[in-house]
Amino acid sequence: MEWIQNIRGWNEHCIPQDATINVAGSFFCTSGIEEITIVDADRRPLGLMTKQDYICNTLQENTHLSVIDCNLNKSWKLISERQILPQLLLTKADYFLRVDDGGCFIASIPKWKLVNEYINGNETPSFLIGHGLVGIVDSAGDKVYLKSDQVEDSFMDESFLDAFCRSPLWAGLIKNTQESTSMMGDEFLWANNNWTVFTLPIYEDDNLLGVIGIFYRSPGMRAIKRKMKQLDEINKEFSIIFETSFDGFTITDGQGRVLRVNRSHGRLTGINPQDMVGNLISDCVKDGLFSNPVTMRVLQEKRSITVQQRMQNGKHLLVTGTPAFDANGNIIRVVSNVRDITELKTLQDKLAEKEQSSERCLMELKHLRKQRLYHDKIIAVSEPMRNILAEVKQVEDKDVTVILLGETGVGKGIIAQAIHQSSKRKNEPFIDINCGAIPENLLESELFGYVNGAFTGARKGGKPGIFEMAQHGTLFLDEIGELPLGLQVKLLKALQEKQIRRIGGTEPIPVDVRIMCATNRDLKQMVADGDFRADLYYRLFVVPIYIPALRNRREDIVPLLEYYLDKFNQKYNCSKKITPELLKNLLQYSWPGNVRELENLIERLVVSEPSTLISGEHVPELRNLKKTYYDNNANEGTEMEIIPLRQAVEETEKHLIREALKRYGSMGKAAKSLGLDRTTVLRKISKYQIPYAYTKN
Template identity: 45%
Template sequence: MRMSKAEESEEILNALKDDLLVTDKNGQILRVSEETKALYGIEEREIVGASVYDLERQGVFTPIVTPLVLKKKDRVNIIQTTNKGRKLLITGVPVFDEEGEVYRIASYSHDITEMVNMKHFLAEMQDEMERVKNEIEVLRNQQMKNTGFVGNSYEMKKCLSVAKQVAEVDVNVLILGESGVGKTHLAKLIHRESGRCNKPFIEVNCGAIPESLFESEFFGYEAGSFTSANKKGKLGLAELAEGGTLFLDEIGELSLPLQVKVLRFIQEKQFYRVGGTKPRTVDFRLIAATNQPLEQLVQEKKFREDLYFRLNVVPIRIPPLRERTTDILPLLDHFVEQFSKKYNRSRLLDDAVKQQLFKQPWPGNIRELINLIERLVVVSTSEIITMNDLPESYYLPYGQALELEEKTLPEILEGVEREVLQKAKTQYRTTVEMAKYLGVSQPTIVRKLSKYKIK
């Protein structure tokens, strides 16, 4: 039995296994293929004669191509979403009458759902690869020195005991202590003892990043966010901490506006890159540290109370070296041995040197002690480091000062600290150079110079 031309055309269209839909200029559907009915899950009697505008309002598919073809009077391509969540590449083609006016719109589609999903997957993979690349770079530049802690004193043993106990749970930790006491090392110890030890440890020095750059460095930015931005965008330090530990050092240096942003990030563990509209979520364990009296700053309205309580879940105070003098001699021996191995030089401290260094107030704490020992190991010319190898500033008769002057220990230590700062001020031109020499942070030098009114 021979088919009519209309039947033959219908069979040919259905044999192509493509979605085909024809409307008039008012959007009324005139013809559809079998594939179209299957794609939208609608019977032919429901779709033929219906308006594409009505079907869009009903959520069958969106957007529609008909009005775009009518407006442009040319071929139009769009991405359409169906009621089944499929993504279709729709091509609309105008059909003109004898007067050159559009009187039919034929559209056909290709299911690109898998391609779209693959595109999203590849974009996520690219983000992940970029994150890992940056993470490796950060970790390479700030390798965790496995120096551990040398501490036989009761104060230090108690501090380390608390640190190892809280390491087992993802609780926020606030490490308190003067500059140079080892806050960063304690944070790394907590990370190493935690379940996140195989994930990144990302350190953010809140006092070292200029306020104007903090958001772009911390949260990252999208491509083209500002004139000097990287063309590919940049992952922030917060995003690099995925799965690991985020360490906010010198948290007390943050300005109030930045404190608001950091608080929201800590609470929600979600953020937006600079110039971005897509929220990003990070899984991390938070450790913060400061040498500032946060409670006092809260009272002075210089630090947000809600951020303080969010950080201060488990506070750990590391005592300064002058409060755990029983640790000084073991520390001296430990770092002499460490730097002797590092520089391949066999060195030992003379007993007189040990006694002299034991008397020091160590205003720069362990950082100062480490810097001095490294210097002595490097510059000494004989195996035994003698008094002649000590820098002049360490010849001060601190023991005599304690015996002859009727002052309290804090007063004596403040006097020594003032003397050291005054001497350093005459030797170095900038506070950055002073901080490097004394083994403390630059903000600490500025604050102490102001405290003692040294100009």
């Protein structure tokens, strides 16, 4: 009679009921146990958690729960120390918790350990263990226990076990129990497998309590031969791959002795594989076959190592040595891969040469850009433009933010370039970007750049943004009013902190740039409408410069006409001239596209006019040029453009305020002549962005 306290494998670990699942996990990780008993404050068992329960609850993100509140799936039963093993084998429970006379926990044990203990104690053939199923039926033929003793055997899942209970094998076990007979190696064919069955009776004081059935699955010699053939095919396939690989391979043992070398290794290195196999790598070095082998470094440092080597045959090789370890951390093999990178090295050298050439071209491009900026003329005959040049002179050598205001085509970009070329940063880059010309989803990467792998389609190695490209120079943000609100926040942060982060990057990049921007929109009104951030508005409006429309500085029209006529005559090898009648019409035109429209029109006339004298007769829109209502020389009989009434009122107000300021030179006198108070005039000057040169006092 075997008492349960004498059985090996009891687990004395327990955990209080209010402990979390995380705490239980630490026991499983550090103690190597498979289950832990849950007890109350008096060590009375309340439940049992297995490692499988812990894993399931972790996957369900229940680790914050106490162990008593989590999902527990195993059945258990309390037992005393006075119970004997046969009684427990016939008890339906997955685990048994042993307690003392006071009900306090002593230890736990899974039922499968008790079953194995009983089987091992009855001289059962050891070759049966680990090859199939173990089942128990009681004396009435009812199932008590059925488990696979191969945990990793996915073939024997729950559905298989259910089917097994309906098989002839299980029926034979029941019959064996009912008839008190035994099976000692009886063979059955079921589920395409040959099975050998052994039975072991369970007695208590000569009373038969039940029977243990050991079901041994024997595939047969044919299956064994099939496995051996598969292994042989795998070995042949490995040899084919090893020998036909374009890369060279060597395999050494843990002492550095060469075991295998493929043909490609000999082709790449010029070393006969037969001179290496069976020899130590160190001896190969002494024999002068090669120097500084990667295998010796791998054995010394116990890690993968990659080096470049240039062989005597002129080839450049990339050699990678990789160690393989046993369970104790000892190196048992070193696999060295040798790849020919001679062609890659040649391409790398050519790429470096191309990069140097590109750098020279970039320097030449910068020089040409500077030359172009120097030669671009700013026509400043009118008083408003002379005032603007005076403002430019004041700020050009000061590292201050400048915002250029004015309609489209008035020349904001030319003014920005002129400021840069007269600044301390003139020898550094001038980078401009049109914030309204680039889609919103691309604009951020253009501004700040991105790192390698930041998004699908990102260029390998990443890309710098224009902030980095303008380092130490000037960054000109044209059409700043079109910048999306989301990017306005990031731009403000970059301006305030003087550093940026690439998209997908974590490291800040310091930037030293001078900011200039331009817009044809009323940013103040956009701030009021919520379309532009107030904090960014005030950050940019350090020095605003308003560039008036061409219709408000008509003194500049003739010089501009002469400049562009000369420019395009030279470009197209012509000597065209403008007729007095066309000149009169051009002077009366309102120029909604400003200087840009004038430039494009002159180029069009030079190219399309067949005669030397340009009359513009064949250009339909020039036949009906109309003066606008705000032309200072407009007569009552002159035909005018029809424009919205609100715009006409605003233009009239701007014109009258501008004329009053020019005539009287005093804010007070100008307000009095207009019949307005000084505050109203100041408000309208701000609203219409009338040049500050007019507001002298």
